[in-house]
Each structure stands twice: as C-alpha cells, then as structure tokens.
Amino acid sequence: MNLIWRTLITMLRARLSLRRGNALGPRDVSTVRVTTLPTDLxxxxxMNNGRYLSLMDLGRWDLLVRTGLMDAMKEHGWYAVVSAETITFRKSLTLGQRFDIESRLLGHDDRAIFLEHRVVVKGEIYARAIVGARMVRRSGGTVPHEELFAAIGRPEGLPDIAEWIEDWMRESRLPSTRRPAPSTWS
Known part of the structure; x- marks a missing residue:
C-alpha cells in the first residue's frame, strides 16, 4: 500500500498521455519522473535498495498503459507477474532528488517477456534492472506468448535477448510450482 498513491497517479498520467496521442510502440522508452521521499530512505x-525495484513498477505501469497492453489485459482477464529480476547500482539517490525511471521492452524468450528499467539523473544512469515477467490468467495458468501476441500483435524489430540474460534466467530459475523445492543448504 505504500506506493498506492504514486501508482494511481502514474496510471492516471499514462491514461491522459495516451488520450493526447502519446502512445508508445514496442521499442519506445517510457519515462516517469519521480522524487525521492523520506519513506524511500x-x-x-x-534510497533503500529494495525501493528501487518497487519504484520501477511505476515505469512498468506507464509502459503497460501507453502501449495498450493494459487494455488487452483487462479485456482477457490477464495480469503480469515478475518471475525474475536483477539490479545493479552505480550511485545513491538522496532525499528530494528528482530522477527518471526509463523503461523499455527488451524482447522475449519462450517463457518470459523482458524489460529494462533505468534510474537516470540528468542523463546519467544510477541503477539498472532487468526484469522477466509472465502473463497469467485471473482464472489460473499462464498465457502462452502465441495467445498474448494474437491479442496485442507481435512486437516487430525487437533484437534477440542478450546471451547473458538467457544464461541468467536459466541459472536462476527455480523449479515449477508443481515440483518440490525443498530448502536445503550445502
């Protein structure tokens, strides 16, 4: 709940931007302006390291709305869940500092859609995250990419996923929810 107001404002601004004709294509970069608040420290x-990932959700909301994917998700009863994420930090953000969250679609593999988020201050990257997400049905189960792309169109011109991202996903993947995943330390 601690980001609910920021999320609602971001979604409202994205809807207004969309109505003014500022839709985003699949290769476009979404930018959301944010200020570091006392609750972020x-x-x-x-800024707390975990807060970066929470605030990057704002970039995903803007991207979902302005690409039209949010409307398709509502229509079909889908929602997106993050399946994996990794973040790298360069510089710290301090109280009252204004920054942009830049977000874009990187591409997809057979299991996930990949996005990149950057925290940028005056053109300089302070942090970067790669996020893998899956589309799931409210009624249960995942949405195959074929069904997703049939509803929204397949994004053209996306480059292949970088090899390190494929390696990262493969090496960090946990077992399916249908298989046991005991917590044992070696």
Whole structure:
C-alpha cells in the first residue's frame, strides 16, 4: 500500500498521455519522473535498495498503459507477474532528488517477456534492472506468448535477448510450482 498513491497517479498520467496521442510502440522508452521521499530512505539516508525495484513498477505501469497492453489485459482477464529480476547500482539517490525511471521492452524468450528499467539523473544512469515477467490468467495458468501476441500483435524489430540474460534466467530459475523445492543448504 505504500506506493498506492504514486501508482494511481502514474496510471492516471499514462491514461491522459495516451488520450493526447502519446502512445508508445514496442521499442519506445517510457519515462516517469519521480522524487525521492523520506519513506524511500534507509538509515543511511539514501534510497533503500529494495525501493528501487518497487519504484520501477511505476515505469512498468506507464509502459503497460501507453502501449495498450493494459487494455488487452483487462479485456482477457490477464495480469503480469515478475518471475525474475536483477539490479545493479552505480550511485545513491538522496532525499528530494528528482530522477527518471526509463523503461523499455527488451524482447522475449519462450517463457518470459523482458524489460529494462533505468534510474537516470540528468542523463546519467544510477541503477539498472532487468526484469522477466509472465502473463497469467485471473482464472489460473499462464498465457502462452502465441495467445498474448494474437491479442496485442507481435512486437516487430525487437533484437534477440542478450546471451547473458538467457544464461541468467536459466541459472536462476527455480523449479515449477508443481515440483518440490525443498530448502536445503550445502
């Protein structure tokens, strides 16, 4: 609930932007302006590392709305879930600092859709995250890419997923929810 107001404002702004004809194509970059608030800070007075990923959700909401994917999701009873994410930090954000969250679709493999999010201050990258997400049905089960692309169109011109992203996904994947995943330490 701590980001609910930011999320609602972001979605409202994205809808207004869409109505003004500012739709995004599959290779376009979404930009959301954010300010570091006191609730974003940790005891060291810089943005908490976990907050970056939470705020990157705002970029995903903007991207979903402005590409038209949100409407398709509502129509079909789908929603997106993050299946994996990795983040790298360069510089810290401090109280009151304004920054942009830039988001774009990277591509897809047979299991996930990949996005990149960047935290940018005056053109300089402070943090970058790669996110793998899957589309699931409210009634249960995942939405195959063929069904997703039939509803929204297949994005053209997307490059292949970088090899390191494929390696990362393969190496970090947990077992299916239908298989056991005991917590044993070696």
């Amino acid at each position: 940790d005891l060291l007075r810089h």
